[in-house]
Amino acid sequence: MANILVVDDEMGIRELLSEILSDEGHAVETAENAQQARELRISGTPDLVLLDIWMPDTDGVTLLKEWQRDGLLSMPVIMMSGHATIDTAVEATRIGALNFLEKPIALQKLLKAVQQGLTRGQEAARAPTYFTPRPPQPVEPPAVVHIATSAPAAITPQPGATPITPQSEPLGFTLSFDLPLREARDAFERAYFEHHLGREGGSMTRVAEKTGLERTHLYRKLKQLGVEPTRLSKRNSGT
Numbered sequence: 001m002a003n004i005l006v007v008d009d010e011m012g013i014r015e016l017l018s019e020i021l022s023d024e025g026h027a028v029e030t031a032e033n034a035q036q037a038r039e040l041r042i043s044g045t046p047d048l049v050l051l052d053i054w055m056p057d058t059d060g061v062t063l064l065k066e067w068q069r070d071g072l073l074s075m076p077v078i079m080m081s082g083h084a085t086i087d088t089a090v091e092a093t094r095i096g097a098l099n100f101l102e103k104p105i106a107l108q109k110l111l112k113a114v115q116q117g118l119t120r121g122q123e124a125a126r127a128p129t130y131f132t133p134r135p136p137q138p139v140e141p142p143a144v145v146h147i148a149t150s151a152p153a154a155i156t157p158q159p160g161a162t163p164i165t166p167q168s169e170p171l172g173f174t175l176s177f178d179l180p181l182r183e184a185r186d187a188f189e190r191a192y193f194e195h196h197l198g199r200e201g202g203s204m205t206r207v208a209e210k211t212g213l214e215r216t217h218l219y220r221k222l223k224q225l226g227v228e229p230t231r232l233s234k235r236n237s238g239t
Helices: 011-023 034-043 060-069 086-095 107-126 181-199 204-211 215-225 229-237
Strands: 003-007 027-031 048-052 077-081 099-102 144-148 172-176
Touching: 003 011, 003 034, 011 027, 011 107, 011 215, 027 034, 034 048, 034 060, 048 060, 048 107, 060 077, 060 086, 077 086, 077 107, 086 099, 099 107, 181 204, 181 215, 204 215
Parallel strands: 003 027, 003 048, 048 077, 077 099
Antiparallel strands: 144 172
16 A cells, blocks of 8 residues: 555545545545645645646646655655647656656556556665665654543533533553554544444435535544444444
8 A cells, every 4th residue: 555645626536536546545634735745745745746737736747846846755766647639748757757647547557657656656765875874873662642532531621500510531641752644644534433433323415514515525534544433423322
């Protein structure tokens, strides 16, 4: 399984590519513009990026140049466009793009290009590097944080007001700061959605309202995290 970032301003393209790549067993993140892509790249290095050329804020070629300039072009990038010229494709390749796909993208071309890109990235990761060894550093014990997903104590009321108590028992889990960022985030999101699914009896409609997500996005997110709403609903009902 690889971590793939899809950058495209068209929602339909993002959702289609995300669904196809998820079905292939990959973890997919999406960005609708260059700014979101910048933030996701800073938070972690994807194994592959599918990058649209024509976007409203900053075009894909300019974003590619930024990553190259800032030393962030350490992953294979495949450019996509339905209107790009040969010169644009050549320029993107010169900057560092691995491949170019013309929209509408045929399924077999997409999967072949993705596989080639991931293979190229793995070869680059295995390439020998030379460095000056540093003295051994002292090993610190793993840092662990305990996170509660609901308030553990009653709220102190103002004089004369009715006391307010929590509606449910606190549900917590242990999260290690030594985990890679993506794994730590997935662990938190999994506990977050399981908590809300348990409280709402597995109702996707109420969970979507609570979390502020569209139902389609919520279904895709739960599938990606391996969360089963039906199982949680049964567990909550005691069956």
